[in-house]
Amino acid sequence: MLEYEGAAWYEKQFFSQGGCLRLSFGAVLTYAKVWLDGQYLGDHYGGFSQFSFIVPNISQGCHTLTVLADNRFDQYSIPQKRVDWYPYGGISRDVSIEELHGICVLENRLEYTLSEDLTSAKCQLVLQCYNAGIQAQTDLTVTVGEQTVYRGSISVPAGMTQTVTLPESCLENITLWEPENPKLYSVCIQTDTDDLYDRVGFRHICVSDRKILLNGKPLQIRGINRHDDHPDFGFAFPPSRIQHDLDLITGLNCNAIRGAHYPNSQLFLDYLDELGILFWSEIPIWGIGFSVETLGDPTVVDRGLTMHKEMVRYYYNHPAIILWGMHNEIRADTEPALHMTKTYYDYLKANGGNRLVVYAANQYFTDICCAYSDVICVNQYYGWYDGDLPAWIPFLEQYCQRMDSLGMADKPFIMSEFGGGALYGYHDAECTKWSEEYQAKLLRYCLKLFGEHPAVAGAFIWQFCDARTSSQMDLSRARGFNNKGIMNEYRRPKAAYFAVQEAYHQWMEQNK
């Protein structure tokens, strides 16, 4: 049913040898409650993050897993009901069941600091372990790449989850992870009864003098915004479709994706790590839907903070993520927004690893939160909604002047959204709005301007492909789609696809 809001029940029977199980959920929209054999295990709020339950002492035989997925909105919802994407409900990512034996490694986080010359990494591994057995001790071996970084033993009391922080170790002569050579190191963690394999990449990102530096070298972001949506699969993307989207994106000469407007799947991130595509990962605080009062509500601020914590917890090891996005287009000219932004910024800077922390702004010259964004990221639609294309020139100038006057002259800019709609297959020699020709012209103009502007460190075009939107967007969305895709929803290219391919190619040539 179109935009059904309410409860959906899922039930699945499975056979278990018995013992201790871990039930993991990739994503359930938006509020989930879980039972095993009628016994309540717990709940989780937030449609785009992982969660799991450990259930000890399961008998051998058939068991029933029951899930309630509820996608209703209320005054504390993140996102709020008004969004410019399709508000799917239900279980959208994998559910897995593992049998746990003895001391198991549930999660790992590799924290590292690179030496000044970027040739060695001081590493510290933080493990989440659970003891599903009775022996309180296990041998533990950890290798990163070829190097054994820990061999020893650890203790975890039976039936307990424990954080285990291993002693620091140093990896010499590392090969850095970079877009041109995305070197990944395998991490292998073994106890007497369990193992966990992961991958990490070593890289450094910072800003200096209006530039973003990746591994000490200026980075120009050739980016695109992408909704994780497909008409045939919704949010439940099969691997082959992810690969196809990424082929199209690399074919565009992009080096970065903004996961607008929510965390994407682990599988998606794994591909980005492998391909060397940079990623902006954000939580679904999509500002237009949030009143100032809602932004200031402690429950909402807390829910957002939990989402950031979960994003950091589960995505920490992905080198592809260079930007944590706190929110999009909120009323950043107000005190509640300032409080929210500061809360998230402080958390992400302290806990998010070596990443830039940003938000996508549209309050322009009245924004009071700029101090809490490492890069000034601006959404603006000159040439589409308000203003014509030449309006971009004074706009950028004034923005730079404002940053100077705020004492933030060294912060780079990213144009985090810009673009215009085109109906696939609608051509017009007069280049009127909604034609493929107009959209191509608009993006060509913007990319030339941004590519040559000394303060602009990169761009994320809005958007990769047309995406179904919600009825809340009403008449501004022909067909019920946001039509600013440079491809239609089935990934058929519009004229703009080729214009962007060419423009980003020119950026690459200019930077050789």
Ligand code: ADA
């Ligand atoms: C905003 C918003 C996007 C999209 C866009 C548009 O900038 O962040 O999600 O709605 O506008 O198409 O107008």
